[in-house]
Amino acid sequence: xxxxxIKDLYRNTExxxxxxxQLSGWIRTIRDSKTFGFIELNDGSxxxxxxxxxxxxxxxxxxxxxxxxxSSIKVVGDFIHTPKAKQxxxxxxxxxxxEGTSNVDYPLQKKKHSFEYLRTIAHLRPRTNTFxxxxxVRSLASYAIHKFFxxxxxxYVHSPIITGSDTEGAGEMFRVTALDMxxxxxxxxxxxxxSKDFFNKETNLTVxxxxxxxxxxxxxxxxxxxxxxxxxxxxxxxRHAAEFWMIExxxxxxxxxxxxxxxxxxxKYVIGFVLEQAPEEMNFFNxxxxxxxxxxxxxxxxxxxGRVTYTEAIEMLKESGETFAYPVEWGLDLQTEHERYLCEKxxxxxxxxxxxxxxxxxxxxxLNEDNKTVAATDLLVPGIGELIGGSQREEREDILAxxxxxxxxxxxxxxxxxxxxxxxGTKHSGYGLGFERLIMxxxxxxxxxxxxxxxxxxxxxxx
Amino acid sequence: xxxxxIKDLYRNTExxxxxxxQLSGWIRTIRDSKTFGFIELNDGSxxxxxxxxxxxxxxxxxxxxxxxxxSSIKVVGDFIHTPKAKQxxxxxxxxxxxEGTSNVDYPLQKKKHSFEYLRTIAHLRPRTNTFxxxxxVRSLASYAIHKFFxxxxxxYVHSPIITGSDTEGAGEMFRVTALDMxxxxxxxxxxxxxSKDFFNKETNLTVxxxxxxxxxxxxxxxxxxxxxxxxxxxxxxxRHAAEFWMIExxxxxxxxxxxxxxxxxxxKYVIGFVLEQAPEEMNFFNxxxxxxxxxxxxxxxxxxxGRVTYTEAIEMLKESGETFAYPVEWGLDLQTEHERYLCEKxxxxxxxxxxxxxxxxxxxxxLNEDNKTVAATDLLVPGIGELIGGSQREEREDILAxxxxxxxxxxxxxxxxxxxxxxxGTKHSGYGLGFERLIMxxxxxxxxxxxxxxxxxxxxxxx
Numbered sequence: 069x070x071x072x073x074i075k076d077l078y079r080n081t082e083x084x085x086x087x088x089x090q091l092s093g094w095i096r097t098i099r100d101s102k103t104f105g106f107i108e109l110n111d112g113s114x115x116x117x118x119x120x121x122x123x124x125x126x127x128x129x130x131x132x133x134x135x136x137x138x139s140s141i142k143v144v145g146d147f148i149h150t151p152k153a154k155q156x157x158x159x160x161x162x163x164x165x166x167e168g169t170s171n172v173d174y175p176l177q178k179k180k181h182s183f184e185y186l187r188t189i190a191h192l193r194p195r196t197n198t199f200x201x202x203x204x205v206r207s208l209a210s211y212a213i214h215k216f217f218x219x220x221x222x223x224y225v226h227s228p229i230i231t232g233s234d235t236e237g238a239g240e241m242f243r244v245t246a247l248d249m250x251x252x253x254x255x256x257x258x259x260x261x262x263s264k265d266f267f268n269k270e271t272n273l274t275v276x277x278x279x280x281x282x283x284x285x286x287x288x289x290x291x292x293x294x295x296x297x298x299x300x301x302x303x304x305x306x307r308h309a310a311e312f313w314m315i316e317x318x319x320x321x322x323x324x325x326x327x328x329x330x331x332x333x334x335x336k337y338v339i340g341f342v343l344e345q346a347p348e349e350m351n352f353f354n355x356x357x358x359x360x361x362x363x364x365x366x367x368x369x370x371x372x373x374g375r376v377t378y379t380e381a382i383e384m385l386k387e388s389g390e391t392f393a394y395p396v397e398w399g400l401d402l403q404t405e406h407e408r409y410l411c412e413k414x415x416x417x418x419x420x421x422x423x424x425x426x427x428x429x430x431x432x433x434x435l436n437e438d439n440k441t442v443a444a445t446d447l448l449v450p451g452i453g454e455l456i457g458g459s460q461r462e463e464r465e466d467i468l469a470x471x472x473x474x475x476x477x478x479x480x481x482x483x484x485x486x487x488x489x490x491x492x493g494t495k496h497s498g499y500g501l502g503f504e505r506l507i508m509x510x511x512x513x514x515x516x517x518x519x520x521x522x523x524x525x526x527x528x529x530x531x
Numbered sequence: 532x533x534x535x536x537i538k539d540l541y542r543n544t545e546x547x548x549x550x551x552x553q554l555s556g557w558i559r560t561i562r563d564s565k566t567f568g569f570i571e572l573n574d575g576s577x578x579x580x581x582x583x584x585x586x587x588x589x590x591x592x593x594x595x596x597x598x599x600x601x602s603s604i605k606v607v608g609d610f611i612h613t614p615k616a617k618q619x620x621x622x623x624x625x626x627x628x629x630e631g632t633s634n635v636d637y638p639l640q641k642k643k644h645s646f647e648y649l650r651t652i653a654h655l656r657p658r659t660n661t662f663x664x665x666x667x668v669r670s671l672a673s674y675a676i677h678k679f680f681x682x683x684x685x686x687y688v689h690s691p692i693i694t695g696s697d698t699e700g701a702g703e704m705f706r707v708t709a710l711d712m713x714x715x716x717x718x719x720x721x722x723x724x725x726s727k728d729f730f731n732k733e734t735n736l737t738v739x740x741x742x743x744x745x746x747x748x749x750x751x752x753x754x755x756x757x758x759x760x761x762x763x764x765x766x767x768x769x770r771h772a773a774e775f776w777m778i779e780x781x782x783x784x785x786x787x788x789x790x791x792x793x794x795x796x797x798x799k800y801v802i803g804f805v806l807e808q809a810p811e812e813m814n815f816f817n818x819x820x821x822x823x824x825x826x827x828x829x830x831x832x833x834x835x836x837g838r839v840t841y842t843e844a845i846e847m848l849k850e851s852g853e854t855f856a857y858p859v860e861w862g863l864d865l866q867t868e869h870e871r872y873l874c875e876k877x878x879x880x881x882x883x884x885x886x887x888x889x890x891x892x893x894x895x896x897x898l899n900e901d902n903k904t905v906a907a908t909d910l911l912v913p914g915i916g917e918l919i920g921g922s923q924r925e926e927r928e929d930i931l932a933x934x935x936x937x938x939x940x941x942x943x944x945x946x947x948x949x950x951x952x953x954x955x956g957t958k959h960s961g962y963g964l965g966f967e968r969l970i971m972x973x974x975x976x977x978x979x980x981x982x983x984x985x986x987x988x989x990x991x992x993x994x
Contacts, residue, residue: 194751206689224673229761494555
C-alpha cells in the first residue's frame with residue numbers, strides 16, 4: 069500500500085474509491101465522543117485536509133483521542149466516497165500510529181490570531197490557512213515566472229549578490245565585510261583599511277541585477293534574473309522590506325513597446341497560472357482576505373492594459389478635481405495615491421505610464437528625442453500602484469558617458485557597462501518586477517511582511 | 532515579416548524554405564572578396580550562428596564589408612535551403628542595416644583566449660562558444676531543478692539571505708551591516724554597538740537555507756530552496772567560491788533512503804533535461820572541454836547509483852592497495868581523492884556513502900542506533916567527488932538539545948528550531964546540492980569561476 073497525498077485524493081478521487089489508503093500528516097482539529105472521533109488531517113500537500121473517522125476498534129483509541137492538535141500521525145484506513153456529503157470523501161481508520169505528539173501549549177490554537185502575532189512565530193505560521201495559501205501561491209508564482217521565460221528561450225542569469233558597484237547610483241546599501249568589526253584594520257588616513265577585507269575593497273549587497281543582465285542580453289539576446297536584492301532604507305512601512313526578490317528581464321534588439329508587451333503578457337500568464345493551479349487558495353483569499361480579489365484579477369487577465377504618457381497622466385490628474393495629499397506637477401514623481409487613482413479610477417485596469425521626465429529617472433534610461441523625457445515605463449495596477457518599472461536603456465555610449473559625468477558618478481566605475489555600448493551595442497530594454505509586490509497583488513495581502521517566509525525589515529532579522 | 536530567431540531557423544527549418552526572413556544579431560566572423568562576402572551571424576538564441584551571404588547589390592556593400600566583428604546588424608534576406616552543404620541553410624541578404632558598430636580593439640578576436648584572461652572580461656565572455664554553452668546549460672539546469680520539484684508538488688521556499696543564525700554552527704560568515712565602517716558606534720565595553728545597526732544585532736549572510744526549509748517542510752511536507760549562499764573562507768581553489776547557489780529539498784515523513792531515491796531521480800532528470808534541450812552545447816563540451824563527458828553522463832543517467840556505508844567504504848579504501856595523500860582511517864573524513872577513487876575506480880558510477888561517524892558531521896543529523904554514526908549521506912560522482920550532502924534530521928527534541936549543548940552552542944539561539952520538534956515533529960530528511968558543482972559535473976568545466984556569471988572569490992568582486 070503506497071503512501072497517498074491528500075492532494076491526490078482530491079484530484080484523483082475516482083481511483084481511490086473503496087481502496088485502502090495510508091496517509092501521514094498533522095492533526096488540525098480533533099474531537100471525540102465516548103466511542104468514536106473525528107480528526108481533520110492536513111498533510112501539507114493540499115490546502116484542504118481530509119476527515120479521519122476513528123472508533124473504539126482501534127486498540128489505542130483513547131490515546132489517539134487525547135492527542136493535542138498539530139501532533140503528527142500515520143493513518144491506515146478505508147477511503148469512503150461520500151459524494152452527497154459536504155466533504156466528498158472521508159477515511160475510516162483501521163490503524164493510527166503516532167509519529168510525534170505535540171504540546172498543549174501549541175501556539176496555534178483554534179482561535180484567530182493577528183498577523184502581527186503570527187509574525188513572531190514565523191516558523192509555525194505556514195501551518196495556518198492564510199500562510200499556507202500565501203506561500204503556496206508564492207511558490208507557484210515563482211515557477212510561473214520561470215516557465216514563462218524559459219518557454220520562450222530566455223536565459224536565466226544568476227546576477228551577483230555581493231557587488232562592488234551601485235546600479236542605481238543612489239541606493240542605500242548594506243555593507244558586506246569579513247573584517248572583525250571590533251578590531252578594524254586602519255590605513256594611514258585612519259579609515260578602515262578595506263584592502264585587508266575579503267575582496268580587498270568595499271563590497272555591498274546588490275540593489276539590482278540589471279547591469280549584469282544587460283551584459284548577458286548582449287550575448288544571449290533575451291535573458292532574465294530572479295534573485296534577492298537589498299535596500300538598507302529605514303522605511304518602516306507595509307510595503308518595504310530590506311530583503312526582497314526581483315525579476316529583471318532584459319532584451320536586446322527591443323524598444324520600450326516590446327517590453328510593455330512582454331510585461332503585460334507575463335502578468336497575465338502568472339495570474340492565469342495561479343488561478344488554475346491554486347483555485348482553493350485563491351477562493352480563500354477572495355473570501356477572507358480581499359473581497360473582489362478574483363474579479364480584480366480576472367479583469368486584469370482579460371483586459372488590454374492601458375497605455376498613457378506621463379505628460380498625459382499629469383493632465384488627467386490635474387483635471388480630475390480630486391484632492392491629493394502630494395502635489396501634481398509636471399516634473400514631480402507620481403506618488404502611490406496618483407498611481408492608484410490612474411489605474412483604479414481612470415483606467416479601471418492596469419496601465420503603463422511612459423516617458424517620464426529625465427530628472428526623476430535613473431541614469432541608464434534612454435533619452436527621448438524631446439531631450440526632456442526618457443523611454444521609461446511604470447506599470448500601475450489597482451490595489452498596489454507601481455508593480456513594474458522598466459525602460460529602454462541608453463545604448464549611445466557618448467550620451468551615457470555624459471550622463472554618468474553629469475551626475476557626478478565615475479566613468480571608471482562603469483568601464484565594462486560602457487564597453488557594452490562600444491562593442492556592438494544594440495537597442496535594448498528591460499524591466500524590474502518586485503516579486504513581493506506581485507504576491508501582494510495576487511493574494512490581497514496588505515503587508516509585505518506577510519508574503520515573505522522570514523521577512524527582514526528595520527530592526528527585525530529573527531529566525 | 533516577423534523577426535525570426537536563429538534557433539527557430541534550426542528547429543523549424545522546413546517552414547522557412549524560400550521565405551523572406553528578418554534577423555538581428557552580432558557578427559561573429561566576416562570575410563569578403565571584391566564583389567561578395569560572408570557573415571557568420573549569431574543572435575544569442577542558439578549555440579550556432581547562420582551564414583549570411585551578401586554582395587554588391589547591397590547599396591552599402593562596402594560599409595558592411597568593413598564592419599569589425601561583434602558589430603550588431605539587422606539582416607533582411609532570402610532563406611536558402613542547402614541540405615547537401617555543411618550548413619543546412621544560409622541567408623542571401625537583400626538588406627543589411629547597421630545597429631551598432633564595434634571597435635577594432637574588440638578583445639574577443641578570433642584567436643583562442645585562456646579562461647584566465649576571459650575572467651577579466653566577464654561582461655564579454657558569454658559571447659564566446661564556451662561561455663555561451665556554459666551559461667545556457669546553467670539556465671536550463673536551473674529550470675530542470677524547478678520543474679523536477681514543482682511537477683511533484685514541492686513548495687519552493689525563499690529562505691532568508693540575511694540571517695542572525697549560523698546553520699552549520701561552524702561557518703566562516705560575511706557580516707552584513709549598515710553602520711558607517713569609518714565611524715562605528717561603540718558600547719560601554721568599547722565594542723561595536725550592534726544595537727545601533729539596521730537590525731539592532733549582528734547579522735550575516737546565510738550559509739544554508741536548511742533550517743528555514745525544515746520549518747516549511749513541517750507545514751508543506753515537501754519543500755525546496757534554491758538560492759545564493761555564502762562562505763567567507765579564504766580558499767583560493769578551483770572548487771571554492773564565496774558566493775554560490777544551493778538547492779536544498781526537505782521532506783517530512785521521510786527517512787534517509789527516501790532522499791537518496793529523490794536525489795538519484797533528480798540528478799538523472801537534470802542530466803536528461805540538458806542532454807535533450809542543449810544537444811549542441813553538450814556535444815561542444817564533449818569535443819572541446821572533456822572528452823568522454825557524454826559517456827560519463829549517459830552512464831550516470833542509466834546506472835543504478837551505488838550505495839555503501841562509510842564503514843564499508845573505509846574498508847574498500849584500505850584494501851585497495853592505493854597510495855593516498857591523506858590517511859584512511861575510520862573516524863576521519865573522506866577527502867576528494869578517496870571520494871573519486873570510490874566512484875571512479877570501485878563503483879564506476881555515482882555512489883551514495885551513508886552513515887558517517889557523528890563526530891565529523893553536523894549537529895542536526897540523526898543519531899543512529901549504534902550511537903556512533905549518523906543517518907547522513909554524501910553522493911559521490913566521477914570527475915567531481917561530493918556532489919550532494921544530506922541527512923535524516925534529528926527529530927528527537929531531547930537528543931537534539933543535548934547535541935546543541937554538547938557542542939557549546941546555545942539552546943536559545945535555536946528556540947524555534949527546537950520548537951519544530953516539540954509541536955508535532957516528524958521524521959524528516961533533506962539534502963543540499965551545490966549548484967555550481969552540478970554545472971561543473973554537467974559541462975566538464977574544471978574551475979568554479981568559469982560556471983558563475985560574475986564569480987566572487989578571495990580578492991575578487993569585479994563587475
